[in-house]
Amino acid sequence: MQKPPITKYRPFSVIDLPDRQWPSRSIDKAPIWCSVDLRDGNQALAIPMNVEEKVELFKTLVSIGFKEIEVGFPSASDTEFAFLRRLVSDNLIPDDVTIQVLVQCREHLIRRTFESLEGVKRAIVHIYNSTNPLQRRVVFGASKEEIRQIAIEGAKLVKELVPTLPDTEIVLQYSPESFSDTELEFSLECCEAVCDVWEPTPDRKMILNLPNTVELMMPNVHADQIEWFCRNISRRDSVIISLHTHNDRGTGVASTELGLLAGADRVEGTLFGNGERTGNLDIVVVALNMYTQGLHPQLDFSNLNDIREVYERVTKMDVHPRSPYGGDLVFTAFSGSHQDAIKKGFVQMPDDDAGALWQVPYMTIDPKDLGRNYRAIIRINSQSGKGGVAYIMEKEYGFNLPKEMHKELGKVVNAEADRTGDEITPEGVFECFKNEYIRVREPLDVLEYNFERIDKNTVEGCATVTHNGKEETIKGTGNGPIAAFVDSVASLGYSDFELLSYSEHSLAKGARSEAVSYIELKAPSGATCFGAGIDTNISMASIRGVVSALNRLVNA
Structure with a gap:
């Protein structure tokens, strides 16, 4: 690391928005969700999914309830093209699901993309071009006017090709790539220019996707960017404002949630946050965060273990044990004080009322709502306490130990954990109990x-x-x-x-x-x-x- 003063990096710029409204708002409805697992997530894999794996993941995304699914970049490779054609030929796209295809603002790629859509009932055609100063200078060596013109020409060609698919309802989407690092005024110029070509109306809206392609600033600044844009776009009633956040600073979820407060209507992301670098937005987290606040996200994660199994198998990626909601250990307590509080929380929850207010310490959500059982909630190691041991004896084996006995058995189990230096399984806890109390026959x-x-x-x-x-x-x-x-x-x-x-x-x-x-x-x-x-x-x-x-x- 560079020693002070740091000249290698500079702080992000703040947005002049003294009357910002998003801090006083709350999220009161689910956004439009769009899964980009099959495109953005897939391109980040060391071994991209094959057609069969993509088909399986597509079916899983449909079962979760996604109504918009980005299926790929069909002009990029034969595999991507073949996958889309497979969805069409096998009639795998439900009538209420809109597929999305991504393509750069380049003529031959746009034409190839439209070829891939033959026979699709409803599709989002998503065009983009890079707009930020760094890429304008380093990658394209182009002026603002030249970059804006790329967007305009791409939009014109798409508009020209829409009538070539008379049986397909086309929804148009544009992204000023790296919106997060583009001057707000210039992002607005590019989006207005595309709107001028496509002429959206309140009855035929287009999507403006504002990617946090590289997360460079704190979530509150991202929210300011989104609110500023929503205020200044001229056809606000005719456009759907979409978020596409990455996680370079580790705050992709926060950036998305604050972006929704700032006025966005739609969210693009992936299951478990798979994506370039540190990943895309984790849709599982944002959706279940809403659920824990009493707002149904309109996505079904009641079989989260099964969803995770498919995800890990087809992507060859692992869900981290501490990943919110989906990780192996997120509903597990080793700490004695946590175990005691959880045990007491379960005791006071009514057994016969599935709709009762969930109030168990340290647990923001009932694991059963996600299809997970209670077996692994309390696990025992040398840091565990009497409450955890008593919980396992009761839940796993039916022994309701007297409260004064908890401490005795807890010490015995902790001593065994210290001796082995390992976690003690429920079977191990029961063995400790039997050895200490049942098998003692001498003298x-x-x-x-x-x-x-x-x-x-x-x-x-x-x-x-x-x-x-x-x-x-x-x-x-x-x-x-x-x-x-x-x-x-x-x-x-x-x-x-x-x-x-x-x-x-x-x-x-x-x-x-x-x-x-x-x-x-x-x-x-x-x-x-x-x-x-x-x-x-x-x-x-x-x-x-x-x-x-x-x-x-x-x-x-």
Whole structure:
């Protein structure tokens, strides 16, 4: 990096718009969406999609609900041309979907593009030419007048060729490429010149696409550019203002959202932001951002995992694990405090009201709305807490651990994560639970237990146990089966233990379902410890819980 003072770069210019209106507006309707995955996204791939892959992605885009889809640059290659012809020959374009084709303002390319549209019911013909000072000087060596004339000549040829497709409804679109780095007045001149040729009306609008081809400035400046343009274009009621943002500064989503506030009507972008350099606008993010604000985007991402699978397979690109909404880890919490808050949020959500206001901490959207399940929401590593472990035990295995027991098991699982240096799977969490509470049979294990009620206040119990490897029979009395067993183990040297808490529940429905008990004991030293027992007999489950707690206290 250059040391100060920095002469290699210069700050972007701000727009003189003191009465800007966009900061006080809100997005209250979905824009017109146009997917450019098959063109802008495709040209950014190391290995471009073949015809079959493009067909599959086209069908996916249609299923999502896109009504405008840029299918390619048919004059650029035989593959691009063949793909469009395949859509026509196989009748793959629904009546309510408009395909879009892109072409530079060059005569032979425009003529070839019109050849590709034979048999298409409705198409957007999108012409463009570069207008910014850098490309005028470095690439074209042309003056403003020469650049404007390129746009005019391209527009004239398109207008001339429209009647050659009498059975095709043609919508016209023009882009001053690199609008983001073009003088606003000159962008306006070029667009006005094209409008003069095409003569749009309120009933037959044309599209003016204003590309943030290279994202050079902060989103608020982009919004100022869009608002300035919307105010100054002479045929505002006859044009659709379209956004096409890239992500060079990492703020493509923000630039698009502020551009909509500034008056734009339409958005071009791609699934998961695939595109040149750092990518195009991620339409998934903008659409679902709207959804989380109670505004339906008119696109269906309820099967986002399936959409992602198609995208990754045909583009050979990976969706980053932290990519908003679509990434593997965006609905996953490892942090203990996050897990605890999420668990409590799920508890307070009504189970029987799918339309209830979504209020779960750290989660802006219900994963189920995107076709994702809750299984991976909480995952355990050494940073996780008691709430996450308790959540997994409940959701995956049906164990409703007492709140005071969460901390105990959490420490056990965290210690295992520290030992392995790895994430602990739900199966691993359950193994930790069983090893710590269920499989602890030394020094005491119960083989059989029978009890008899002597009177309404007294139970007599008899147990066959192994103690330090030796089988013994012990007896005791109490006001219930558990108290009688606690009394009986005094003969083995376990005296003065106090039963602090007891709870139990069924693990499944049916006659052969198992029950689990949770027992908390307090030793004469004041130490406390939980135990857990599982059995098809609830009384035996309770006794196993006492034995578990005793063994854990002795072995501590």
